[in-house]
Amino acid sequence: MKRFLTPFRSWLGIAPPLDLEFANRVECVIEHVEAGCGAEIVLAVEPWSGSYRDINYLVGAVCSFGVLIVILHSHIEVHPDWIPLELILVFVLGSALAHRTVLRRWLTTTSRRERQVQDAAKIAFLDGVIGTPARTGILIFWSRLEQRILAIADRGVERQMPGECWAKFLFELRQLQSVAEPQEGLLKAIQDLGTHLSRHVPIPAKHVRVLPNRPRGE
């Protein structure tokens, strides 16, 4: 059943949830990286960023309208008393379909999705990553619907790490966005980042790690 459902879900754009194995591997990689540097890395994975309720309603309305046209123009006899209920049902089903599939990506502009991902990443950063004692937190934010992976570094990392190294890391993340399953690439990018961090962000005296290594979100 799973073998049948997976390509169907992939076609609809329903991303399967990240498995436990990936979460464990991320935790190991981050632990290994943090052991050699003074930075703290957090990976946050979200199914989507921001609200797409307007798109859900739009799809529901269009489906509902389509069904109404079919009822009116086809030879199917439908009692008038049932029509409102059917329309409401189709509206709900259409909205639910939009909510779970890639329709939200198809029906929104790139700039809107970018903005929503950036806003969500900033909130996630302020929410939990900014509180490190040496301001050496790094957030890697992966929003799966929008296929965007962002990274935000705190002041301590910006101060110590050369801009070129950070830019290279951002570039690697950008390249991963066009990959359907970027998990492996993401792990490699974190390891590469660790190489630069160990060189430029040393472990300070009395270093206390406050952020968990397990991925957040899904």
Added chain:
Amino acid sequence: MMSTLKPRHPLYLLVVWCVLLTAGVVEARVGGGESYSGSRSSSGGSSSGHSGHSSGDVFVILRLIVDLIQLHAHHPRLAIVIDCVLVGLIIFYFNSRDDQAESFSSQSPRREIVSDRQPIHERFDAWRKYDPNFSEHLFFDFVMGLYANAHMARGKRQIAAYSPFLSPEARQSLAKMAPPELAEVSGVIVGALHVIDVALPGPMLRVRMKFEANYVEKTQDGKEHTWYAVEEWSFSRERDLLSKPPGKLQSNNCPNCGAGLELNPNGSCKYCQMVVKAGSLDWGVDAITLVGREQRGPQLTTTVEDVGRDEPTVFQPNLGAARTRFMEINADFALPVFLDRVKHIFRELQKAWSSRQWDLARPYETDAIFQTHRYWIEAYRKQDLRNVLDDVKVEQIKLVRFGKDAFYDSITCRIFASMIDYVEDAKGKVVRGDKKTPTKFSEYWTFIRSRRATQCQQPNQNCPNCGAALKVNMAGECAYCGSKITNGDFDWVLSRIEQDEAYSG
């Protein structure tokens, strides 16, 4: 964030029109087949003699609405088309109103926005989402170097050697500028470099630049002609590439392997054997347009009034946040030291300009702007003129922008100053300006420093690296320690000067 359906929300309007549409049709079709019995309006003659009265206009509009509703019953297909058009117009109208709504923030001061001067920085910031290494300073240095190299290659008839950077069309355009009697092109100096257009990032990054330059063409009979040329060059590059770091982005090297640019007869690099198409691995020139060129130099005796001093200062929109961020990252940055450096550079440059000893300015300018200023110094020299600047006073310095890219921090200041500014000829006669009345003006000066640099501890008159007395060769290297001090590796250097009316933030 919850999205609520406001009455003017497009979705609301669409639903309202759909309800209106279907209500009429449902009554006609479902539940027994009752036909719509609204009386059909007679065409013509119904509205007469109502011009000039507002009540008459309202009557006409109401009548039109009634007619439209009746149309749904009699000609539903036509009515649907009209409905779609009306809904589209309404949505467009409300969306365009939303776009015009001004936003206000108490954080940044409002400034007059000139609609045709979108900040170039914002466009380049959009590029950095794809290429985080992109640096405007490095890019401008690169294009100026490519311009000079391409013209010199034109003189030697070796344009094909730059095929990794010049498209076939660009090479053709350059070849057209090389008459058969041309033997050499030398002394290429770019006097001004303007960004005409920066395209939003697509599969390719595109930018158009305008060059004002001069060069010397030597013909085969030994005669030399100096040309002042204006050209437009279009550059492009694949979007998903990472820009090369300082020192690696050069037009004399193969974009693939970095070795010296030497090509085999088939156009492949002698070292890596790769045929590099312009724009595929690094910036390439798509097109070159010669706007004009003449042998007469720029007009240096015409008085140009400074009109921009009274214009409001253009500040970076998020200046406070950018400044805070800069101070947090550069904890050892001392503003008084920086302002001293700015005043020192300002005075030294005016001194060098007056005396036409432009090598005195070398320690304080990047390669690109040094070449630009050399163009003008040479122009004055050729016309036996001297632009004298005396009694230089810096009145005020405002910090307007903190920028950064992967390699450099930049600070832009608006400098308000006054000086005695006049041009005299070889006999000492004043041909422009006034020897007694100071001129007040302001300009936007951008300084850059490497992000690896720390607060320089050396006095401004000494080498920022070794501390020896400042003596710099034409390549910008200290005569004592050999370090290149003009690329911002050690201290702030001047990268750009923009006039008030040209600066857009």
